[in-house]
Amino acid sequence: MMAEPFSGTTEHTPVTHHILSVLVENKAGVLSRIAGLFSRRGFNIFSLAVAPAAEDERFSRLTIVVDAESAPIAQVVGQLNKLINVVEIRAMRPEEAAERELLLATVAVGEAGRGGLLHHVAHAGASIVDFSDDSVTVSLAGTPAAVDAFERHLEASYASVEVQRTGRVALPRLNPPA
């Protein structure tokens, strides 16, 4: 059921994070079990995203981005697999994963600055989701790097920016690098 956890990667290529795609049973407390496991074993989570699994309503799929420095990935996978409600784990290195993330940002901007903001939004492939007289809420879905760049740009350009990101979701690349 479980993909082979790869081992020894950090010896060859410096990897700062790993991505785990985890299929879990939709049972009460399952998120708490996973969060508790990470905290008591000293594994650091960069981000965690959860949604019902499309293929079967009994399951949910989690994408967990794990700090590769905090523990060997095989140990993280091994311990997660011991949770009874964890059904399947796919561990991916960044280059093996197609990753996406969604950002929402509310930017304080009056009439005068709107043109500039709309230009940034169009350039980044973002969109406007809401606005008022003094603020605009924009969204961007993209690779983590693109979302990082857009967020940095907003924060550098506007005095007040409120950002909410979803954390990454990921699936294995269909043609991973050899």
Add this chain to the structure above:
Amino acid sequence: MKITGAQSLIKSLEAQGVEVIFGLPGGAILPVYDPIIDSTIRHILVRHEQGAGHMAEGYAQATGRPGVAMVTSGPGATNIVTPISNAYMDSIPLVVITGQVPTGAIGTDAFQECDITGITQGITKHNWLITDVEDIPTVIAEAFYVATTGRPGPVLVDFPKDIAQTEVEWVEPPTFDELDLPGYHPQLDGDPALVEAAAALMAEALQPVLYVGGGILKARGAEALLALAETTGIPVVTTLMARGAFPDSHELCLGMPGMHGNYTAITAMQEADLLVSLGARFDDRVTGRLDAFAPKAKIVHVDIDPAELNKVRRADVGIVGDARRVTEALAAASRTKAQADRSAWSATLSGWQERYPLTFEPAEEGQALKPQAVIEALAAHSPADTIVVAGVGQHQMWAAQHWSYETPYTWINSGGAGTMGFAVPGAIGAKVGEPSRTVWGIDGDGCFQMTAQELVTARVEGIPVKIAILNNSYLGMVRQWQEMFYEERYSEVYLTPDLPNFVMLAEAMGCVGIRVDRPEDVVPAIERANAINDRPVVIDFRTDASEKVFPMVPAGASNSDVVVHPTQREGA
């Protein structure tokens, strides 16, 4: 047939073959205690919930069957947290049923409410909160399946009071094969290619050691181990959790490794060119300073828990599987392989055994008893199939060292968690499981005072255990560390030898109490105790407080720096 949820729970436990429950009722679990009156299951009423948990563990360790404990919500549940943690560390199959406030009251800080599934999440294999009365037979079947298969361990089922009172149509529980647990598939058989690779490493190794842990006992693998050792001629060390898995009298037996292991077992591992770990987990008490542990050894690591492989020490060959099955496969693969000539290794090991046997200096005229001598006398004057159950501390180490264990399941203790107070209830549970055998609890005076009240349970329920207190009037292991590493600055370790008066305390609890001060009284007291079978016996052995456990690998030190008994040191 309509029954209540409480009746459904008891019927579900009966369906799992439960013969005894250790427990103590209270408000939230009260409905479940009514159908117990009509059940075939024996209920043993403890005096404190911690006792119920350790009794269930002693029962499980002695019999191999899951131990079952039942307590109420809130403080009843939190009082059994220590045994659950103990079972988690030592991989003991334990099923704990806790009462819970009614489902509508959960989350309101109701009387005797606590979030026991949350509290025990990190110390159970899994836990369940029952929210639908129809789920009871399935959840109980799942609980027993999870507790007893794969790497065994504790599970907890939290049972709200209103569910116990709801009526339901009884449905027979599913069999283990019918359970729907898509995330739980223990792997029992080792990969044949890896078994072959491991057998090849074993055959060519010049200084190999079989490093045997508690997993071999959990897997009922002692016979397979004997076959593997004799087929390959590879010597065996048995960890604290594996004492008895291999006969101490066998010529290939090197005894116990670790912080208080014997010199040969420690040093053989340290000098080995191959360690074959069977159901052991490279615990810090075995490895000493990890980066200095067995520096020349290749590692074959066999474990049913995949997460144990490479957790502490990288394995050259890591095999996931049941310790008995993989050991059998290794023995079969080894039969066709010529083993390397290991006469030099054997000679080295024999030399160490001769130079550094376990030793102590006998008491001189008028001195207090030597604790090691008491253990040796107990072993010599008790039946061969006696079950020994220890607490935690110096007495535990001496009992592990100085009793010769010849058959499996004769040694029970609290290893990973180091739970003081385990011995009295642990011994009671073992005796319930093996009523025809002699059960000696070997305890310290500090440990004894933590759970002694369960001797009332033992007397009332007719469970004639025997308890030997090695009374040195100290928290002896802590005292030993303060003597050796804190410049003899003794801080909060003196317990006073006469308070309580252990003989009077034993008698107040309906036991026979005996006090022994002089060496010549040791054997008569043991023989008298072994002849009493209608009630528990407590012997207060007054032992020498200055005795320390040797050998010792100081915490954080390399196993190469093992401190042997003073009489064996250079220049001694």
